[in-house]
Each structure stands twice: as structure tokens, then as C-alpha cells.
Amino acid sequence: MSTPSVADDPFYGRPFVSAMAVMALLLAAANLRGGLVVVGPLVEQIRAGLNISAGAFSLLTTLPLICFGIISLCVPALSRRWAPQTLAIGGLLLISLGVMLRLVDSFVVVLLGTLFLGAAIALLNVLIPGLVKAFFPRRVGLMTGLYSVTLSMGAGLGVYLAVPLLERFGHWHYPVALWALLPVICALFWLPMLRVKGVGRPAHPVKVSLWRDKMAWAITFYMGLQSFYFYSMATWLPKILLESGLDANEAGTATALINLVSIPFNFLVPIMAARLASQHRLVLGVFLASFLGVAGLWWQPAAAPLLWASLIGVGCGGSLSLALSFFVLRATNTAQATALSAMAQSIGYLLAAAGPAVLGLMRDWEGAWQTALILMLALQLLQLGCGWFAARPVKVVPDQDK
Structure with a gap:
């Protein structure tokens, strides 16, 4: 595995600019x-304020995932037309606009804002792995780890601050409005990045297609299956535990462990992945944690709910970070990393959008969770196979080079 030289580092000898780039990437991830x-x-305050049903409210969480799947495919074309730093600033401002529209007391306008928000996040989701490779070619593991941790912490902060801000100011607009302000502040850190040489729009941009590459498909399905797993568990774990006899506090504590336990693995897995030529041991370790966590839920969920949730957290954190690492490690350049990220996240988030619905339908059909959890175990085996193939030290090959 070749090691990038100092000549590939756009910030070599410029520590202040490098620190600004780190801040820009991490602040983007936090949003x-x-x-x-x-x-x-x-949920209750928003439903009452907009006078909508529970089904209508669910669109506010499912539409962004669908946007992730559709818009991700457009990002490589956009990156051939504009520099990625310019697109990052545009994405952050679009996040702010989308959140502001979700403050309007009209469900139609809120849905429009949700579409803008989902599109902007999809744009940044795809761009950032390529920017990590372009900005920090000699520290891709460390930066991917920091990005993954900040992503999780931003999500945790959004949930943690929601109720205290609601109680402090008395209206749900205030905790939501916070996430319209932060992207604008973050965009200011991106302005100096427009002057970074060698990371702008290529002089002769070439379309990169990976749809015929086996490695790209393995990474795509690994990303998709881990997304299906995470969103399904995050949605249904509380209900699985409640139906097993736990009270609401116990179920809530166990569910919170998924995000809490995942944080150190978000950070450590990319660093270890970047130091290894082959990531087979990491793929196997992540699989064992995920499989044992779901197997525990299937066997006897109330026996050790904190243990099962912790194992699921290890699997979720490790598999997401490993998927993000594959985008960078299996690509030769920024254009390939962006194309691979777009392909994997497009299909991945479409699978993720289907996950909670599929498990919910299986639960309603059977009246219990056993068959749904057996499906999750089977999908973990499939994810292991995809990850095992993706862990080989082989770069993706664009279709035009085959």
C-alpha cells in the first residue's frame, strides 16, 4: 500500500491553514x-403546532433518507462543475435554509424545507470523504475517525439539547432554529478553503463511473447493509425491549447506549483501518459484535439488555466508520473517492429508508419480533461477506479503465 508524500499534502508547512481545514471539516460534520x-x-409539540397526524410527521424523518439516496448520485456531476469547497459552502447554507423553512407553521413549507435539508446533507455526505483524501492524504485514518465521531456527537447534541431549549424558551421553534444558525457560522470557516491550491475543480474534469467494479459494489452493499441495520435497530430496539417486559426507563437507557458506545469505535476503527493493508480482522470483529447483539435480542432480550445494546453500538459505530474508511482507502484520487461515496451512499440510504418499515411489517404480520431478528442475523452474514471482499487491499477501477 503506497504512502502519500509531503508533495501530496496541500497544507505541508502551513500548520495554521491545516488547523482551519480540520475545523472546517469537523464543523461541517457536526451539522x-x-x-x-x-x-x-x-414530536408531540410539532404535531400539535402543525396539526398533523403521526403518519404525516413520519415524512419529516423518512424524506431525508430518500433524498440521501437520490441526491447522492448527482454529487459527482456537481463536483466536475464546481470546486468541492464551493459545494461545501453551498451545502451548509442550504442546510440553514432548509431548517428555517421547517420553522414555518405550514406543513407544505416544512416538507419543502425537509427536502432542502435532505439534499444538502446528501451533498456533504458524499463530498466529505473526497475532501478528507484531498486535504489530508497522509492522515486519512485520523481524519475519518474524527469526522465519524463528530457526526455522532452532532446527532447526540441535537437530541440532548431539544427538550432543555424547549423548556427554557417555551416553543419548539427555538431548539430547531439552533440548527439554522450553526451551519452559517460553519460556512465562515470554509471561506479560506477556497484558496487552497490543488483541491479545486480539475482543469479537465473526467466522469468517473464505478458501476461495473466488483470492489465498488462490495463497498456499496456493505454501506447499505450497515445503514439498514443501524436505522432498524435505532427505530425498533425500544419497542423490542418494552415488549420483553422492561419499563420505559430501562428501554431508553439501553437504546441510548447504542450511540454512546459507538463513539470510541467511530474514532479508532478508521485509524486502525488506515494502518492495515487488509481490514479483514476489523470486518470480522465488527460482525461478531453486531451478530451477538442481535442474537441476544432474539434469544432473551430482557436477560442482558445493556449488553445487547452495547454490542449493537460497537457494531454500528465500527461498521459505519469502516464503510467511510473504504471510500478513501479503496480510491486512488479525490474524484474516485467522491464517485465511490456517491454510489455507496445512494444505494445505502435507500436501503436504510426501507429497514424500519420492513421490520415493522414483519412484526405486525407475526405479532412478535423473532422472524424480524432472524432476518437481521441473515443480513449480518451477508454484510460480513461484502465486508470481507471490500477489506482486500485492492483499489477500485473506473469503468473507462477496464
């Missing part, structure tokens, strides 16, 4: 989930 998840703890 990628807060504006979405903040509505979860405010």
Missing part, C-alpha cells in the same frame, strides 16, 4: 445530523 434528529424529542 449533518442535528437538524434532522432534533424533531424526534419534539
